[in-house]
Amino acid sequence: xxxxxxxxxxxxxxxxxxxxxxxxxxxxxxxxxxxxxxxxxxxxxxxxxxxxxxxxxxxxxxxxxxxxxxxxxxxxxxxxxxxxxxxxxxxxxxxxxxxxxxxxxxxxxxxxxxxxxxxxxxxxxxxxxxxxxxxxxxxx
Amino acid sequence: xxxxxxxxxxxxxxxxxxxxxxxxxxxxxxxxxxxxxxxxxxxxxxxxxxxxxxxxxxxxxxxxxxxxxxxxxxxxxxxxxxxxxxxxxxxxxxxxxxxxxxxxxxxxxxxxxxxxxxxxxxxxxxxxxxxxxxxxxxxxxxxxxxxxxxxxxxxxxxx
Numbered sequence: 649x650x651x652x653x654x655x656x657x658x659x660x661x662x663x664x665x666x667x668x669x670x671x672x673x674x675x676x677x678x679x680x681x682x683x684x685x686x687x688x689x690x691x692x693x694x695x696x697x698x699x700x701x702x703x704x705x706x707x708x709x710x711x712x713x714x715x716x717x718x719x720x721x722x723x724x725x726x727x728x729x730x731x732x733x734x735x736x737x738x739x740x741x742x743x744x745x746x747x748x749x750x751x752x753x754x755x756x757x758x759x760x761x762x763x764x765x766x767x768x769x770x771x772x773x774x775x776x777x778x779x780x781x782x783x784x785x786x787x788x
Numbered sequence: 789x790x791x792x793x794x795x796x797x798x799x800x801x802x803x804x805x806x807x808x809x810x811x812x813x814x815x816x817x818x819x820x821x822x823x824x825x826x827x828x829x830x831x832x833x834x835x836x837x838x839x840x841x842x843x844x845x846x847x848x849x850x851x852x853x854x855x856x857x858x859x860x861x862x863x864x865x866x867x868x869x870x871x872x873x874x875x876x877x878x879x880x881x882x883x884x885x886x887x888x889x890x891x892x893x894x895x896x897x898x899x900x901x902x903x904x905x906x907x908x909x910x911x912x913x914x915x916x917x918x919x920x921x922x923x924x925x926x927x928x929x930x931x932x933x934x935x936x937x938x939x940x941x942x943x944x945x946x947x
Binding site for chain 1: 831834835837838839841842844847921922923
């Protein structure tokens with residue numbers, strides 16, 4: 649269960665960012681912002697390395713004492729960043745990958761919505777909101 | 789089987805509707821309708837550019853993106869691959885389709901040559917939209933020498 653989920657556009661501005669309500673939101677916004685540097689580093693490292701396979705899933709970006717940050721970049725250079733509680737050690741890599749895949753599918757659906765202009769903030773998509781809510785920590 | 793034909797009919801109707809009000813507009817009006825068509829294709833291309841490469845791995849260079857357009861995008865929209873892709877390695881690519889499905893039912897040869905550009909505008913926009921989502925700004929034009937063979941020229945300006 650994630651604590652914060654963010655969708656960042658190609659030009660590095662946020663399209664969608666949501667954190668678990670009890671915590672200090674600004675702290676998460678800052679974490680996502682700093683993780684963008686790590687994402688850019690990984691992308692350029694992948695470009696230079698002569699690897700045949702280039703994965704979309706970037707893996708663990710950096711761990712802090714309370715949280716772990718995971719990243720994923722799509723072919724259209726849209727980045728997904730997920731902040732997860734460190735104490736929740738039951739979350740395995742496969743689960744994070746499947747969460748990112750669900751995010752990617754929902755984002756694609758938003759993109760295909762004719763009432764959505766690419767580049768706008770994702771504000772009116774209820775389906776996307778519901779999907780993100782299902783992935784975040786349930787706090788009453 | 790019926791799915792492919794739905795898009796073709798819809799496309800024909802879109803073109804017919806845009807030209808219905810003024811069957812012989814001057815060059816200004818013609819350009820407006822062509823821009824509208826191209827704009828529609830652009831938005832669709834943006835959405836397709838997001839949806840189609842979903843499970844494929846990240847593209848490494850421009851040529852990979854063009855190959856993706858010729859194979860996956862063309863198969864998804866027209867159920868066939870592009871027949872040839874040529875480049876001058878300076879940012880210009882020529883994509884040739886020897887039997888373009890939107891022109892195929894019209895004629896075979898030189899008949900209706902003047903009408904052909906109307907039916908290519910949407911596809912030009914489609915290519916431009918898909919390229920834009922994948923991070924490449926480009927200018928796409930189309931030309932027809934003899935139906936149903938058509939060439940799409942993609943020019944990517946060097947930054």
